[in-house]
Amino acid sequence: MQTLLESFRIVLEKEREAEKIIIEAKERAEKIEKEAQEKAKEAYKNTYQEIIVNAKQKSEEIKEQAKIDAEAEMQTITKNAKKQKEKIRKNAEKKFDEAINAVVNDIISSSGENDGIRK
């Protein structure tokens, strides 16, 4: 039969053992939180960078697309202008003689206007 003292000692031992388990748990918890702080800093940096990098990439894409669109618009407008130029040339050529005759007649008939006088 155990003495009361013996029993008390055994309980005390178990209490110490229990206390050690708690202390170890607290230490582990402290380590977890400390690591979490470090990880959080890293996570902040990574998340921030990831979003900025994506934004920069998207920004480049927007500008690149603008250049592509502008280039396409340029091609279309230039093509249309060249078509218009051809149309103007063809129509004008039909009236070339009329225009030349008008100039010749004008020169022959308007030479005596007063603006020819010089000092």
Next chain:
Amino acid sequence: MESENKLLDQILKDAKEEAKTIVKEAQRSAAIILEKQRQSARQSAEKEAYSILKRAENEAEIIKGKVATDIKRKANWIVVSEKGRLVESVLNEAKNRLVNLKKRQYLSVLEKLIIDAGIVLGGGMLEVILNEKDSSLPLKINKLEKKITDITGLKTRLRISKKQSKALGAIVKIVDGKIFVDNTYDAIFDRHERELKLKISRILFSSE
């Protein structure tokens, strides 16, 4: 004895439970810290990302606007320069035709140029400067003098100058005076360039 053992087991069991709770709580707290930081990073980064994208959109608009302005100017230039080229072609061809008029036709034009200049000068004693070739043309001087006299009311005498020009057409000046009328083709073209170009443009580019 059995109840004593149970008590001892319970002490350890409780301690292990508590330890488990402590660790779990720390892990939960760590997860919250991590998520909060991620959330905070997202919020800050999204503000900057918005600025970056807005800036890119503005730049894109500027690129489009600049290109649009440049290309419209270029397109306009393509059309305008072609019109200019066509107008110049007509002017050059007209000059060509005037230069290559048949002798009889040219003589009549030259006489008209002299009469017109004489009228502008108001008649009187006038000197006519021609190019070398035109100086030898059979101009009807008397007829020209009469016509100028009739219109101006001042008796007119025309004298072919010994001085010669190089241009087609005539320069008529008051004898002993500094006033003259330059009715050479080049001078007439210069004087009427703007209106001639306008007239040519109307003929060539009217939509009819």
